[in-house]
Amino acid sequence: QSVLTQPPSVSGAPGQRVTLSCTGSSSNIGAGYDVHWYQQLPGTAPKLLIYGNSIRPSGVPDRFSGSKSGTSASLAITGLQAEDEADYYCQSYDSGLSVNWVFGGGTKLTVL
Amino acid sequence: QVQLQQWGAGLLKPSETLSLTCAVYGGSFSDYYWNWIRQPPGKGLEWIGETSHIGNTNYNPSLKSRVTISVDTSKDLFSLKLSSVTAADTAVYYCARGGERASDPFDPWGQGILVTVSS
Numbered sequence: 001q002s003v004l005t006q007p008p009s010v011s012g013a014p015g016q017r018v019t020l021s022c023t024g025s026s027s028n029i030g031a032g033y034d035v036h037w038y039q040q041l042p043g044t045a046p047k048l049l050i051y052g053n054s055i056r057p058s059g060v061p062d063r064f065s066g067s068k069s070g071t072s073a074s075l076a077i078t079g080l081q082a083e084d085e086a087d088y089y090c091q092s093y094d095s096g097l098s099v100n101w102v103f104g105g106g107t108k109l110t111v112l
Numbered sequence: 113q114v115q116l117q118q119w120g121a122g123l124l125k126p127s128e129t130l131s132l133t134c135a136v137y138g139g140s141f142s143d144y145y146w147n148w149i150r151q152p153p154g155k156g157l158e159w160i161g162e163t164s165h166i167g168n169t170n171y172n173p174s175l176k177s178r179v180t181i182s183v184d185t186s187k188d189l190f191s192l193k194l195s196s197v198t199a200a201d202t203a204v205y206y207c208a209r210g211g212e213r214a215s216d217p218f219d220p221w222g223q224g225i226l227v228t229v230s231s
Contacts, residue, residue, distance in 0.1 A: 093214035
């Protein structure tokens, strides 16, 4: 059971917009800690996609955007492309646990 | 551009000690924290622990009794040892750069090493 909750799967057709959610609590996202998102393509290491809730690292297309509100965060992908098919993980800091850095269980994005 | 390259044994027997090393190329070693994260097959990510360049460490309590993370600043590398492994420790192990602040993300990551524990 992950500290941050993500839906196991999401799907969308090419060109569509999808939103991936990440739900936490008052000791992590709700406490004001930043949320980061990682994209993991099949057979590869996770890659930082969004940091500080909504900041894209250099090289990440602006089709990817992040937001945070209350105890939840979201990753939106517009203009869905086949190459976006991957696992997506959210991550934050938790002040209520001894395990400081926590991840969501991941969402598998399928491009139909 | 910072790159992390990791190596170590990929097949262990139960009760043996897992040993992995991660080298940091192309960036400052002293300004960051250096982390180990693992991913069991088909599952999510689990933070194992971290070290600073001067050896300040923090560990996941669920693994703390078996984990040691050490650092070699002369070679810009850090290492993970996990003792008394079982099949439950089978996972891809990643090294990753983190920061001192709670708000710092993990970036970049090493390529990952699959460690299989089997008799």
